[in-house]
Amino acid sequence: MRKPTQIERLYLDFDGFFASVAQQVRPELRGRPVGIVPFSGGKASCVIACSKEAKALGLSNVMPVGEAMAACPELVLVPQEPHLYRRAHNALLAEIESVVPIDAIKSIDELTCKVDPDQRHYPEDLGQAIKRTIAENIGQHITCSIGFAANRQLAKIACKQDKPDGVTIWYPDDMPGPLLTVPLSDIPGVGANMAKRLVRSRIHSTQDLYETEPKQMRKIWRNVTGERLWYALHGYDIQAPESKRGMFGHGRVLPPECRSLDGARGICRVLLTKAARRLRREGFYCSGLWLWLDHGAGNWGGKRILPTVHDDQALLSEFQVLWEQASSQLPRRPTIYRIGVTLFDLSPANSRQLDFLLADDSERQRWEAINTAIDLLNYKWGKTVASVGFWPRENLENIGGKISYTRIPSAEDFW
Incomplete structure (x- = not known):
């Protein structure tokens, strides 16, 4: 290592x-x-x-x-x-790439770069060059904080130390001095629950964490993540393996006028259709659908196991079954605050397993051909002009285009 x-x-x-x-x-x-x-x-x-x-x-x-x-x-x-944040994100990436190659996009507002060998001796100049490029070509009111260090995890911690609009440089020869003054809560992976585990292990500060043995950190985290963090804090170039796609989904807090069963159902159908579009764009099928509702007095959730599908008709048919179950089990005239749909049990499109017992392949092929035509039509016009079933024209404000910490929406998510 x-x-x-x-x-x-x-x-x-x-x-x-x-x-x-x-x-x-x-x-x-x-x-x-x-x-x-x-x-x-x-x-x-x-x-x-x-x-x-x-x-x-x-x-x-x-x-x-x-x-x-x-x-x-x-x-x-x-x-x-x-939609504005997505456009700003893409414009900012283009400007930063003109100064330094981007290694990974971590979220809509965070990224990491590998510093070229000829730039490593002048990190302050590199940081100022990035800020100057953004100010001159995007605008002076979008600022950023930058951290430099030996590895990505240390650079992320350093980045938080002089916000807003700061540049923090941690040279390897100066470590671990600057790190030991950082609050334990600023260490990536130390949330409220993990902090309680650390206290039970008599770890009360970043220095305590730094002085812990790697196997002990693995035990506290209950997986290899803790051991990886130990090596990262000690300056090693450690990278977690790339994660694999596990599901597609959308969730939404409903506006007050849509918190009835009928209002929630319309929005939920749109969320499911948009999740299915993403599933197809990224080349997957799914074999499971999960629906959840928050109705104030509690939560309702249900799932359906499907043949290996990715077309709207198959998913909307199973959604209707789940919705009827929810309607019969929820309190009378519920107020639904949040809804969500998730497509799980994914398989790549090039390795789909047909369901021999259902003998559904010919029917699925017809619906998939219909969906392909619909997707191409919507793509041509840059908006939803065709859909399977009704498509509401109201209360669609940003629906399906939510900015999350793990996903940056594409232009198609706003159609």
Whole structure:
């Protein structure tokens, strides 16, 4: 296992990304505390992201609107615009790539780069070159924090130390000094539950964690992730194996006017159709469908095991079965707050196993041909002009185009 003696990685994190993008395109928001909310028209109950100015006043992401407004009456609430964030993300990647090759996109607002050998001796210059390129070609109101270190994990930790708009450089010769002053909660993988496990193991600080044996960390994490983290903290070039796709799905918090059974059903059908489109675009079939509902008084969930399929007709037919089950088991006139659909038990399209007992191959081929025609038609027009079954024309605000920590939507997700 190799232990670098020079800076080899940088980690970049955009500051208050959603709010910063809004400030860049809307001059009236610049310099003001901004909170991004899920819905327009005062329907939102949660601030999902804050601007740098709002964070400086004590606000944080995922904060109730009432609490945020009480703490900061001048807060400006702005509805989310995922399509705008996607476009800004792509533009920013192009500018950064003109300065340094991007190694991996970690989320909509985070990425990591390998530092070329001729740039390793001047990380400050490289960081400033990235910031200057963004300011000149995108705008001055989207800023980023950058961390440099021997490996990606250390660079990520360093990146968080001088936010917003900072550059933190951890040379291998200076380690572990800077790392030991970092709060334990800033270490990747140390969430609330893991912190409790660490306390039970008498680990109360980053220095305690650093001085723990690798096998002990493996035992605490209950898998090899803990041991990998030990080697990363000690400066080794350690990379986790690439994860494989396990499922496709969409979830959504419903706007108030859609929290009835009929309103939720319409949106859920759209979410399922969009998940099926992603399944086909990425070359997979599935053999399982899971539906879940949060109705305030509790949660309902159900699943169906399917033949190996990826067409809308097969999935929507099974969805209808699940929806009828949910309708019969939920309280009378429930208020449904959140819904979600997941397609699981995936198999690559080039290795589909036919179901001999169902003898469904000819029927599936016809529906798959219909779906191919529908997908091509929608792709030609850049919007949903054809679908299997009804397609609602209202309450589709950003549906299927949600920005998550693990996925950046494509243009097709907004059709």
